[in-house]
Amino acid sequence: MTEHSLTASHVVEYDYTRSLGPVLSHFVTGLRDRVVRGTRTKSGRVIVPPLEFDPDTYEDLGADALVDVGEAGVVTSWAWVHEPRPSHPLDQPFAWVLVQLDGADTPLLHALDAGGEDAVSTGMRVQVRWAQDRVGGIRDIACFEPEGAS
Amino acid sequence: MSGATDTGDTDAPADLVTGIVVPIHVEYEYTAGEAASRFLSHIPERRLVGQRHGDHGLVYVPPRGSDPANGEPTDQDVELTDQGTVTTFCIVNVPFAGQAVECPYVCAQILLDGADITFQALIQEAEVSQIHPGMRVEAVWVDDPEPTLESIRYFRPSGEPDATPESYKDHM
Numbered sequence: 001m002t003e004h005s006l007t008a009s010h011v012v013e014y015d016y017t018r019s020l021g022p023v024l025s026h027f028v029t030g031l032r033d034r035v036v037r038g039t040r041t042k043s044g045r046v047i048v049p050p051l052e053f054d055p056d057t058y059e060d061l062g063a064d065a066l067v068d069v070g071e072a073g074v075v076t077s078w079a080w081v082h083e084p085r086p087s088h089p090l091d092q093p094f095a096w097v098l099v100q101l102d103g104a105d106t107p108l109l110h111a112l113d114a115g116g117e118d119a120v121s122t123g124m125r126v127q128v129r130w131a132q133d134r135v136g137g138i139r140d141i142a143c144f145e146p147e148g149a150s
Numbered sequence: 151m152s153g154a155t156d157t158g159d160t161d162a163p164a165d166l167v168t169g170i171v172v173p174i175h176v177e178y179e180y181t182a183g184e185a186a187s188r189f190l191s192h193i194p195e196r197r198l199v200g201q202r203h204g205d206h207g208l209v210y211v212p213p214r215g216s217d218p219a220n221g222e223p224t225d226q227d228v229e230l231t232d233q234g235t236v237t238t239f240c241i242v243n244v245p246f247a248g249q250a251v252e253c254p255y256v257c258a259q260i261l262l263d264g265a266d267i268t269f270q271a272l273i274q275e276a277e278v279s280q281i282h283p284g285m286r287v288e289a290v291w292v293d294d295p296e297p298t299l300e301s302i303r304y305f306r307p308s309g310e311p312d313a314t315p316e317s318y319k320d321h322m
Contacts, residue, residue, distance in 0.1 A: 004187065005181050005182055005183055005184060005187045006181075006182040006186070006187040006190055006191070006297055007179055007180060007181045007182065008179075008180050008182070008298070009177065009178070009179060009180070010177070010178040010179075010180040011175070011176070011177050011178070012174070012175075012176040012177075012178070013173070013174065013175045013176070013248075014173075014174050014247065014248075015171050015172070015173050015174070015247065016171070016172040016173075016174055017169060017170075017171050017172075018169060018170050018171075018172060019168060019169050020167070020168055020169055020170060025166050025167060025168045026166070028167045028170060029163065029165070029166050029167045032167060087175065135167075136167030136170065137167075137170050
């Protein structure tokens with residue numbers, strides 16, 4: 001019997017094509033056009049990204065409940081990434097942040113290009129850095145950056 | 151994806167984005183384990199070596215290390231040939247991303263001579279309409295086989311008379 005085991009690299013790779021439905025279609029189309037959209041629920045809360053159904057009453061909210069929110073907001077929580085992986089949105093160390101955009105009642109998860117861990121804090125103001133080429137997708141937001149950075 | 155929409159929203163812009171493509175990419179470091187490593191180590195010699203438990207166990211190829219019928223380790227090597235019998239097959243007519251072979255083509259379960267289970271392989275050098283259960287086939291190897299099953303390019307008809315159904319009916 002052999003004493004050792006053979007190993008080989010094995011890559012699994014495919015494109016997952018997802019239909020967005022009546023609400024998220026408007027969300028990503030908004031991103032392409034440099035607008036962030038949320039849903040206003042029956043109780044008046046604004047949820048970003050938008051939902052098709054009211055989380056409190058389960059009513060079908062549809063595209064009529066969409067509202068625009070700001071492209072700047074407040075960091076509500078964050079985690080520093082020391083070594084970005086190939087699939088991450090930034091090559092240099094960055095923070096995953098929850099950002100509550102102006103006019104929204106819930107935070108959005110995205111990356112923050114802060115330069116260093118010391119520059120990140122809960123409560124700091126950040127703004128969207130739009131991608132150069134926008135096609136309709138969450139990566140139309142390249143990342144967030146400290147407010148006033150550009 | 152953009153263009154035609156079916157959002158039920160009559161005010162939707164004509165260029166509404168209605169779908170996204172999400173690339174999935176996962177990299178594994180696959181460890182073959184002792185039994186499969188033993189099997190693969192013979193591939194560069196163009197040898198297919200199955201395994202069984204004891205002198206009378208069923209012969210598995212490729213071996214996974216244990217006899218699934220009783221859980222016993224497959225501790226004996228059994229030399230097989232690179233010829234066998236098609237037991238069943240599927241004609242692939244639907245193209246898909248990353249497809250390496252032109253449609254239509256056939257994937258078959260092949261019972262190697264001396265083995266008790268089949269394994270799946272590509273059949274080439276035959277009209278798909280000619281492929282049938284009982285057809286005798288032989289492996290076509292790459293020029294420099296390495297310890298991977300990709301060293302078998304495909305199987306092709308060997309020209310021998312068909313195997314009798316009795317010879318493979320218990321190995322379907």
